[in-house]
Amino acid sequence: MAVHDIQNTASTRESIIDVRGLEVGFGDVTVLKDLDLTVYRGEILGFVGASGTGKSVLLRAILGLNQKRAGTIDVFGEPYSQMDERERVHVEERLGVLFQHGALFSALNVIQNVQVPMREHWRLDKPMMDRLAAVKLSMVGLPEDAALKAPSELSGGMIKRAALARALALDPDVVFLDEPTSGLDPLGAAAFDELISDLRSALGLTVFMVTHDLDSLFSVCDRVAVLGNQKVLTVGPVEEVRRFDHPWVQDYFNTGRAVGRGSPAATRLE
Numbered sequence: 212m213a214v215h216d217i218q219n220t221a222s223t224r225e226s227i228i229d230v231r232g233l234e235v236g237f238g239d240v241t242v243l244k245d246l247d248l249t250v251y252r253g254e255i256l257g258f259v260g261a262s263g264t265g266k267s268v269l270l271r272a273i274l275g276l277n278q279k280r281a282g283t284i285d286v287f288g289e290p291y292s293q294m295d296e297r298e299r300v301h302v303e304e305r306l307g308v309l310f311q312h313g314a315l316f317s318a319l320n321v322i323q324n325v326q327v328p329m330r331e332h333w334r335l336d337k338p339m340m341d342r343l344a345a346v347k348l349s350m351v352g353l354p355e356d357a358a359l360k361a362p363s364e365l366s367g368g369m370i371k372r373a374a375l376a377r378a379l380a381l382d383p384d385v386v387f388l389d390e391p392t393s394g395l396d397p398l399g400a401a402a403f404d405e406l407i408s409d410l411r412s413a414l415g416l417t418v419f420m421v422t423h424d425l426d427s428l429f430s431v432c433d434r435v436a437v438l439g440n441q442k443v444l445t446v447g448p449v450e451e452v453r454r455f456d457h458p459w460v461q462d463y464f465n466t467g468r469a470v471g472r473g474s475p476a477a478t479r480l481e
């Protein structure tokens with residue numbers, strides 16, 4: 212079945228990630244099949260679907276961390292799987308990732324965490340890396356004294372911000388966010404959404420955001436893609452996607468649960 216693309220703007224916008232006919236599975240289990248999805252430069256794309264449908268599997272497949280069985284994934288117009296090592300490393304530098312729960316290295320302090328990608332990809336002396344990492348921490352709104360703290364000393368919101376600073380370490384074109392607001396209180400989640408939106412405007416970022424958070428979809432996402440039946444069922448502006456005739460979509464968006472952040476109803480969706 213072809214993707215139901217409510218707002219097909221392919222002719223006018225630059226595709227940054229183009230997934231066609233993707234199949235990913237593990238052993239006897241097929242998680243994704245015949246999946247098509249395009250991410251356009253400069254947009255914030257929200258990616259939703261029931262728990263366990265394969266949102267993180269897709270994110271990891273795009274990053275080359277999950278093997279695909281079939282299909283193509285083009286990143287910046289080039290097929291990822293056909294790149295040589297040098298091209299792949301270059302593309303990796305343009306993709307920042309905030310994994311679910313932040314995934315900071317517990318043995319490193321905050322500024323050292325931010326410097327991990329810099330050490331892997333760049334040859335810079337320590338004073339320069341310290342200066343660059345400090346800029347990233349300030350961009351995500353962390354106070355200066357957070358730099359030398361261990362991850363265990365940070366609040367949930369600060370962990371997300373530190374992980375975002377690490378995702379931004381190499382000045383990427385695209386950031387992948389896996390459930391960035393999960394575990395945050397309503398105000399913290401709203402502040403994080405605002406930060407994403409501000410960074411997109413300031414840096415011209417493209418954002419691929421896996422989320423369960425309805426408020427994020429309505430407040431910051433330009434388009435929303437829905438994963439179901441192993442593929443993208445529909446993609447478009449949230450106000451149109453919410454009208455898509457599919458039981459999960461109707462249940463998720465339109466059963467009175469798409470209400471304010473932090474309400475008991477909204478919390479059930481986390």
Ligand SMILES: Nc1ncnc2c1ncn2[C@@H]1O[C@H](COP(=O)(O)OP(=O)(O)OP(=O)(O)O)[C@@H](O)[C@H]1O
Pocket residue numbers: 237242260261262263264265266267268269
């Ligand atoms: N490395 C792996 N080996 C085997 N099965 C896997 C692997 N990674 C993911 N899966 C399976 O793929 C399915 C989809 O997992 P995934 O984490 O992508 O779901 P999700 O949509 O992100 O869920 P949630 O919203 O709960 O985070 C699950 O059944 C999961 O067990």
